[in-house]
Amino acid sequence: MRTPTAKTLMRPLTMLAWAALAHAASAGSASAATPSDTLVVGFDAKPKSGDPRLIGTDANSQYLEELRFLPLVSFDDSGAVRFVAAEKVTAEGKLGVKVKIRKGITFANGRALTADDVVANYQLQMAGRPGLPPSPRKGAFEAVKEIKKTGADEVVFVLKEPDAAFVVNLVIGLLPKEALDAGPEDLVGKGYESGPFVLEKASDAEWVLAKNPKYAAAPHGGEVPKLQRVVFKVIPDNNTRYAALVKGDLDLVQNTIDADKVMEIRKKQSSRFDVTTRTSASTTFMAFNFKEKAFQNPNVRKALAKGINRDEILQYVLQGLGSKASSMFPPGLPYHAAIPDVGYDPAGAMALLDQAGLKDPDGKGPQSRLKFTLKVPTNKERIAIAKAVAGQLKRVGIDMQIESLEFGTFSKQLSDGLVSAWIAPWTGYKDPDHLRFVFHTDQAPPVGGNRGFYSNKTVDKLLDDARAELDMAKRVPLYAEAQRLLSDDSPYVYLWYKLNHVVTAKNIKGYKLYADGRYVSLTEVSK
Amino acid sequence: MLGVILRRLLQLIPVLLGIVTIVFFLQRLIPGNPADAVLGVDAALSAKEEWLAKYGFDKPIADQYVAFLGQLLRGDFGRTFANYTPVFEVIRPRLIETAKLAFTAFSFSVLFATFIGLVSAARAGKLADKAAAVVSVLAISAPSFIIGPVLMWVFSVKLDWFPLMGNDTALSYVLPAFTLGAAMAALTSRMVRGGLVDVLSEDYIRTARSKGLAPWKVLTKHALRNAFLPALTILGMQLGVLLSGAVITEQIFSWPGLGTLTVEAVQTREYNLVSGCVLVMATIYVVCNFVVDLLYRVLDPRVRVG
Numbered sequence: 001m002r003t004p005t006a007k008t009l010m011r012p013l014t015m016l017a018w019a020a021l022a023h024a025a026s027a028g029s030a031s032a033a034t035p036s037d038t039l040v041v042g043f044d045a046k047p048k049s050g051d052p053r054l055i056g057t058d059a060n061s062q063y064l065e066e067l068r069f070l071p072l073v074s075f076d077d078s079g080a081v082r083f084v085a086a087e088k089v090t091a092e093g094k095l096g097v098k099v100k101i102r103k104g105i106t107f108a109n110g111r112a113l114t115a116d117d118v119v120a121n122y123q124l125q126m127a128g129r130p131g132l133p134p135s136p137r138k139g140a141f142e143a144v145k146e147i148k149k150t151g152a153d154e155v156v157f158v159l160k161e162p163d164a165a166f167v168v169n170l171v172i173g174l175l176p177k178e179a180l181d182a183g184p185e186d187l188v189g190k191g192y193e194s195g196p197f198v199l200e201k202a203s204d205a206e207w208v209l210a211k212n213p214k215y216a217a218a219p220h221g222g223e224v225p226k227l228q229r230v231v232f233k234v235i236p237d238n239n240t241r242y243a244a245l246v247k248g249d250l251d252l253v254q255n256t257i258d259a260d261k262v263m264e265i266r267k268k269q270s271s272r273f274d275v276t277t278r279t280s281a282s283t284t285f286m287a288f289n290f291k292e293k294a295f296q297n298p299n300v301r302k303a304l305a306k307g308i309n310r311d312e313i314l315q316y317v318l319q320g321l322g323s324k325a326s327s328m329f330p331p332g333l334p335y336h337a338a339i340p341d342v343g344y345d346p347a348g349a350m351a352l353l354d355q356a357g358l359k360d361p362d363g364k365g366p367q368s369r370l371k372f373t374l375k376v377p378t379n380k381e382r383i384a385i386a387k388a389v390a391g392q393l394k395r396v397g398i399d400m401q402i403e404s405l406e407f408g409t410f411s412k413q414l415s416d417g418l419v420s421a422w423i424a425p426w427t428g429y430k431d432p433d434h435l436r437f438v439f440h441t442d443q444a445p446p447v448g449g450n451r452g453f454y455s456n457k458t459v460d461k462l463l464d465d466a467r468a469e470l471d472m473a474k475r476v477p478l479y480a481e482a483q484r485l486l487s488d489d490s491p492y493v494y495l496w497y498k499l500n501h502v503v504t505a506k507n508i509k510g511y512k513l514y515a516d517g518r519y520v521s522l523t524e525v526s527k
Numbered sequence: 528m529l530g531v532i533l534r535r536l537l538q539l540i541p542v543l544l545g546i547v548t549i550v551f552f553l554q555r556l557i558p559g560n561p562a563d564a565v566l567g568v569d570a571a572l573s574a575k576e577e578w579l580a581k582y583g584f585d586k587p588i589a590d591q592y593v594a595f596l597g598q599l600l601r602g603d604f605g606r607t608f609a610n611y612t613p614v615f616e617v618i619r620p621r622l623i624e625t626a627k628l629a630f631t632a633f634s635f636s637v638l639f640a641t642f643i644g645l646v647s648a649a650r651a652g653k654l655a656d657k658a659a660a661v662v663s664v665l666a667i668s669a670p671s672f673i674i675g676p677v678l679m680w681v682f683s684v685k686l687d688w689f690p691l692m693g694n695d696t697a698l699s700y701v702l703p704a705f706t707l708g709a710a711m712a713a714l715t716s717r718m719v720r721g722g723l724v725d726v727l728s729e730d731y732i733r734t735a736r737s738k739g740l741a742p743w744k745v746l747t748k749h750a751l752r753n754a755f756l757p758a759l760t761i762l763g764m765q766l767g768v769l770l771s772g773a774v775i776t777e778q779i780f781s782w783p784g785l786g787t788l789t790v791e792a793v794q795t796r797e798y799n800l801v802s803g804c805v806l807v808m809a810t811i812y813v814v815c816n817f818v819v820d821l822l823y824r825v826l827d828p829r830v831r832v833g
Contacts, residue, residue, distance in 0.1 A: 048609035048795075057567035058609070133581050133611060136566045139574030184611050204620060204783030205693060235692060235781045239676055244691050247684045408559030408796055411568045437569070447572050 034251055037228040039508070039525055042241045042253040046204055046234045051184040052173035053124060056136030063519045064232070067209060069173025070194045070222075072099055072118065078332050079281045079429060079515040081167060084222070085113060085174060085194070091470045094162045095145075099170070101153040107176050108198050108214045109191025115149045120177035122147050122157070129180065140169040162468045164475060168430035196225045196523045207232045223523040226510070230522055245273075245503060251527065254502040255280075255517055259319035259381075262501050273503050277321065279330045280500040281515040282427040284322075286374075286389070286493040289420050290453045294358075294370055301490040302342070303352035307396040309344040310495055313388045317381070321501055325494035327483050328426070328435060332515065335432035335476050337483035342493075349396040360397050368399035374421045375403045377410040385495075386423055417445030417453060425498065428516045432479040436463040439486060454491040535817050539810070546809045547802055551595055554798050555588060561608045561796040582608070595802075604806075605799035614803040618788070622807060624694060625784035628776075629769035631700045632708035637762065639712040644719025645746055648754075651724055659716065666713035675706040675779035692781035703780040707773050711765045715758050722754030756826055763819030770815070771808040 034040045047061040052069050055061045066074060072086040083089065087102040105113040125135045126144060143166065145158045159166060179192045188199050197209035209232070211225045233250065235241040242261045244250045246269070257265075266275045286304065288295035295301060314322050327339040350360070350369075358369040374390070376382040383404055390400040400421075405413065413419050426434065437443055441460050443450040459482050466478035486492070500513050505527075512521035561582070562575040579585050583594060598605060604614040643663070647656040666674075679702060683691040690699040726732060727750055735745045774786035785804060792800040 051610065054610055056565045056609070057570075133608070134574070134578050136570070136574075136578070138577070139566065139571035142571055142573065204624075204788075205781065233692075233781075234783075236787065237778050237781065240679070240692060240779055240781055243676075243679060243684050247687070247691055249691055406794075408557065408564065408794065411563055412559040415563065415568045449569055 033248060035229075036527060038231060039227050039229070039522065039527065040231045040233055040249065040251045041519070041522075042244060042250045042256060043207075043232045043234050044238075044241065044256040045236060047202075047207060047232075049184070050199060050202060050207075051187055052121075052175060053129070053132060053135055053180070054184060055173075059517065060232075063517070064199075064207060064209070065173040066171075066195065066518060066520060067197045067230075067522065068193045068195045068199060069175060070105060070113075071173055072101075072170040073167060074171060074520070075430065075514070075516060075518070077278075077512055077514045077521075080334065081430075085118075086170065089167050089170070092156055094470075095159045097157040097159065097166055098150070099155045099157070101155065103153065105194055106214050107191055108193045108212050109176070110214060111176060113174060113176075113194060115151065115153055115155050117174060117177045118155045119147050119149050120180055121172060121174050124180050125172055131183075137169075137172065162470065163433075164467055164470050164472070165431035165433035196222060197230065200229070205234055207234075222520075225523045226526040227522075248505070250505075251508050252502060252504045252511060252525075254513070254519070255500055257501075257503060259317075259321045262321065262503060263319045265503055272506055274506060274508075275501060275503050276511075276513055277499040277501045278513045279323065279332055279515065280427070280498050280517065281330065281333070281429045282425050282498045283325050283328055283330065284385075284423065284425040284495045284498060285325070286421065286423045286495060287452050288491065289417065289451070290455070290491070291417070292372070292420050294372065295421070295452075297356045298488075298490060299352040299356040300358065300370065301493070303349040303356070303396065304393065304398070305342045305490060305493040306345040306349035306352065307393050307398065308389055308493065308495070309392050311344065312392070313385060314496055317384050317388055318496070318498070321499045322496040323499070325497050327487065327494060328438070328492075329429060329432065330497040330515075333429060334472070335479050337480045339483060339487045346396050353397065358397075368394075369397035371399040371401070372420050373401045373403050374423065375405055375410060375413065375419045376423055377407040378404045379407070382423060389423070414451050415445060417451055419451070422451075423495070432475065433463075433467050435479060435482055435486075436467055439463070439482075439491065452491055454489070456485065456489060459485050459489075535820075539813055542813060543806060543809055547599065547806055548592075550802055550805045551592060551798075552588075554793075554796070554801055555591075557793075557796070559796055560584065561798060564795040564797075565608050604803040607797055607800050609795065609797065614799050617800060618785070618803050618807060621783060621785045621788045624782060625773075625777075625786070626770060627694070628700065628703055628707065628773075628782055628784060629766065631704040632711070632769055633762075633766055635704050636708040636712040636715060636765070639708075640715035640719055640758070641751070643712070643716035644723060644754075644758075645751070647716065647720040648723030648727065648750075649742075649746060651720075656720075659720070663713035663717050666709045669709070671706050671710075671773070671775045672779065674709055675702070675776060678702045678706060679779065694782060703776050703782055706779070707769065707776045711762075711769075715761060715765075718758040718761060719751075719754060722757050723750055726750045726754045752826060756823070759819055759822060759826070763815050763822075767812040767815035770811045 043060055045060055047064050048058040049055050049061050050064060052065055055065055070085045072084060073089065074082050074084050076082040085102055085105050086099045088100040090098050092098040099118070101113065101115055101118060107113065122141065125138060126141045128134045143159050143161060143163050145160050148156050148158065150156050157166065174194060175192055179187060179190065188202070193212055196212055196215045198212045199207070200210040201208040209230045211228050215224060235244055238258055241253060242257055245253050262275060265273050288301060290296055310324050314320060314324070324341060326341045327337045329336045353369050360369055361367040374386055376386045386402045390402055393400045414422060437449040439450055439454055439459055440463050441455040444453045445451055462478050462482040466475045469475045469478065500515065500517055502511060502513050504511055507527045509526050510524040512524065514520065560579065562578045566575055566578055576585070583591055606613050607617055643659050647659045650656045679691060682688045682702060689701050690696060693699050732745060732750055735749050771785065774790055776782065777784040777787045785807065789801065789804040792804060
């Protein structure tokens with residue numbers, strides 16, 4: 001029998017391959033360096049919304065919001081309040097917050113920003129608009145009784161009760177009032193942006209911002225963009241994002257590359273990339289539920305603090321991208337409190353457990369002094385940290401089981417106060433009033449962030465007094481005292497402040513890391 | 528035939544209704560709610576309650592289900608919570624991208640599987656057949672989260688032959704399509720090879736050869752058609768899988784497809800979007816199976832499609 005040869009069978013496939021190659025060649029090459037007037041940034045997720053009326057907690061949406069729509073206030077690189085469209089913000093009596101609007105700010109359609117625009121934007125945030133869901137940021141304005149225009153360039157927010165922290169809520173990107181009736185899909189290409197960039201294209205794969213031609217004056221001191229375009233490439237996979245950077249498809253990646261890869265770049269590719277770090281506005285902690293009998297004893301909480309070797313975890317899990325924490329706010333913030341570090345002291349931890357009545361039942365045997373479950377979301381880094389902590393606590397006789405939950409489930413259990421112990425970060429501090437949200441008795445579930453049901457009347461009073469005091473210089477000592485009391489009580493074991501990190505290609509100049517990770521310094525970048 | 532098509536289309540209705548009903552209730556059984564995802568866990572309780580009321584989530588679940596069915600009857604799947612965009616406007620571009628990748632991977636698989644199957648059958652028991660068997664087992668066994676990154680690192684980062692991600696050029700389809708289609712090609716090639724080996728010993732093949740037909744003509748025109756029938760079922764189901772989105776491959780190659788959209792929607796408790804995605808996927812599955820049934824009838828007229 002004659003059998004067909006490979007050659008005869010290959011013929012049609014060879015023709016097909018040539019056709020495919022010819023098509024591919026005509027379509028372009030496999031890769032190209034990023035254009036000289038364009039910066040390509042790696043994002044880990046697509047921004048959920050580009051509409052200031054709908055933006056909620058999604059960080060990437062907020063980053064782009066500020067690049068497109070100027071807010072009244074923002075934050076500088078250290079996290080302190082910075083005035084943008086507001087020239088001045090002053091207290092008017094105990095309940096008024098007066099905002100003087102900066103002259104010379106225009107939208108891309110050429111119209112100047114007015115007090116009417118500001119009033120309309122914030123009224124929409126509070127009252128909503130038919131056809132749109134309530135603003136996700138509406139809760140920030142619950143304390144506002146009314147907003148009134150008191151002059152051509154002056155607006156007053158009248159509060160229901162004194163709130164020193166209110167000014168940090170004025171970060172909503174401002175739209176011209178005529179845009180407020182438009183649908184979310186109608187905000188692009190209409191000249192509604194007032195920031196350094198306008199949105200040129202938004203897709204599931206990338207968001208492209210182009211230089212706003214009307215932004216030349218930059219009256220608030222912001223920089224006019226040096227580059228024509230910034231492309232935010234959506235690359236959800238960590239390894240692909242790293243590969244894209246190494247290949248040269250990305251110019252800049254901030255905070256979204258695994259710590260070990262950042263260190264690898266620093267060690268092996270320093271000729272191609274710069275790695276910059278700075279302390280972030282983020283504190284990782286271990287917290288306890290005071291409804292659990294074991295955690296009601298302060299000696300147990302302190303023993304846990306002494307039983308954790310944070311240096312070891314920082315070195316081996318976080319690859320040095322963090323520094324030890326001993327209080328809520330990182331150094332650099334004006335309300336940071338210098339609380340002494342507990343230190344790693346396993347003998348001290350065991351002594352405290354003895355004092356708490358949790359004696360070692362069998363010496364070096366397998367039985368533990370204390371057993372509890374720590375919950376974490378299914379996040380690679382968080383699980384690695386939990387495993388390291390569990391290993392360290394085992395050395396002092398504590399059996400810590402780990403349960404990882406899908407993020408939504410974890411969050412729900414946490415906000416309902418159903419978690420015994422957990423490791424999580426607080427991020428993006430805007431004001432020390434954050435302590436009230438986290439530790440005040442009134443903020444226990446389901447209302448606020450006191451998810452461990454901690455209660456201390458003295459701390460409550462200090463935090464209430466500080467919130468009612470409008471002078472920051474007088475507030476700081478009150479928060480310092482509250483933090484000292486909290487350190488004595490140890491409702492949290494503070495672990496570390498994470499370092500923000502950015503990897504940039506060697507030809508990228510002028511990028512500055514911000515404590516809260518915002519990208520406003522993209523305007524200063526050149527290549 | 529028209530009656531058959533109509534009957535099968537009518538059968539679609541209870542199947543799809545059952546699926547979206549199950550998804551409706553399953554979503555509400557998962558802990559967490561959309562208000563936590565959109566407003567944040569730390570948002571004020573009153574703000575969360577107002578937001579949930581706006582979408583009717585404060586009502587009893589039975590009332591929510593009735594309202595959902597009413598929406599379905601009007602062909603309205605609602606809007607996303609995060610950006611208030613109609614659900615099918617979000618799904619459409621993702622479905623198109625998934626379809627482009629799926630058909631590329633499918634075409635590659637069918638061509639590759641046919642070629643390898645033909646060579647293996649023609650050289651049964653010889654070196655080429657054994658080599659094909661080894662490569663097929665490797666391709667079936669290696670998961671896409673291994674194949675994808677390896678291909679990406681070698682052919683994109685190191686050799687720079689193909690783009691790393693995106694879907695801008697024809698070349699950008701090569702790596703994801705290969706990753707997606709490799710296992711399917713390997714499996715199908717084994718089925719084609721097995722079918723051909725069986726068919727090649729049939730009398731009508733011997734007759735064709737005795738008439739002096741060229742060997743490749745015997746293989747491709749006479750044997751392949753019958754040998755392909757068992758593979759068809761697998762291909763039909765696989766096409767359904769491919770068109771429903773391939774989460775891992777999409778994730779690795781940053782391909783904005785339906786699979787990753789569905790996963791994101793579940794994670795962010797986008798109830799309307801999840802229902803829409805699942806409905807689209809279910810429809811694709813059912814239609815693919817139906818088309819396979821029809822193709823059976825075309826390839827083998829003895830088969831009756833009921």
